[in-house]
Amino acid sequence: MRKLFLLATVFALLLLANLASAQQADAMIGFGTILATGTNTPAVCSSFNGNNTCAPEKGGLFTTLSGDVIFHRRIGFNFEANWRAKQALDNSGQFFRPILFDFNGDYQPRLGKKAGVDLLGGIGWQDTRFYAFNNSTNCLAFGACYTSDNHFLVHVGGGLRYYVFGHAFVRPEVHLYHILNNTSAYTNTNVVRVGASIGYTIGPE
Numbered sequence: 001m002r003k004l005f006l007l008a009t010v011f012a013l014l015l016l017a018n019l020a021s022a023q024q025a026d027a028m029i030g031f032g033t034i035l036a037t038g039t040n041t042p043a044v045c046s047s048f049n050g051n052n053t054c055a056p057e058k059g060g061l062f063t064t065l066s067g068d069v070i071f072h073r074r075i076g077f078n079f080e081a082n083w084r085a086k087q088a089l090d091n092s093g094q095f096f097r098p099i100l101f102d103f104n105g106d107y108q109p110r111l112g113k114k115a116g117v118d119l120l121g122g123i124g125w126q127d128t129r130f131y132a133f134n135n136s137t138n139c140l141a142f143g144a145c146y147t148s149d150n151h152f153l154v155h156v157g158g159g160l161r162y163y164v165f166g167h168a169f170v171r172p173e174v175h176l177y178h179i180l181n182n183t184s185a186y187t188n189t190n191v192v193r194v195g196a197s198i199g200y201t202i203g204p205e
Contacts, residue, residue: 015151023070024203028171032195034098035186044073057098057186064197068106068118078106078120082193087131095131096185100177100193102125104154110162111175118171120157125150126177128185153179158198 036056070076083099088098102124112114129146159173175193177203182189 022070023076024201025069025090026067026201028064028066028170028197028199030066030173030195030197032062032173032193033060034058034062034065035192035194036186036190055091055186056188057182057191058188060088062193062195064195066197069200070106070108074108074110076106076108078104078122079102080124082131097129099127099129099130099163100153100175102153103185104155104157114163116161118157118159118161118173120155120175122155124153124155126153126179126182132183149185150180151179151184155176155191161199162202169199169201171197171199173197 022138034057036058061084063083063085064080066082068076068077080174082101083101084097087095087097102122104120107119108116109119128149129152130149132145133146135177155175155177157173157175159171161169162171173195176200177191177193179189198202
């Protein structure tokens, strides 16, 4: 998870650097899950246990950290990091965790004084971590031995934000990811993430 915290730090620094010229900025934390939009032929996992057949990429509780900077005409940019809160277990006995990162253009039209929309589109990557819990001394000591399976993705998504109190808002949301060559680890190349975020607007909401 060190990469995740590093990326969040870098984004926070970029956010601060752009606040002077920005119309507003938003910081959010959210929770949800992912759904498979369809399956292909069984995949061959990139795992410690050799060639294993994986299930579709779906289910589990996902945590999201995201933020944006919005400029003139309600257009800006956004960054999101999503990871499965708990390691999953595939049908071969392999523990794994998908982590999704995406950078987006963000359009935020207003629907009134207390409501608005986030429309997102961008690119990123998915890092699936396959964990090994075996007799290795290092694995037993740190519990974090893994290999990573990384793939480029294209992302579109949207959410409806509603300001419940001052600058604080809630945002139900839906996101679609097309993950290239995802069948090296799963049986589907498209996943849908559904959930909700709570956030705070810095600047005029």
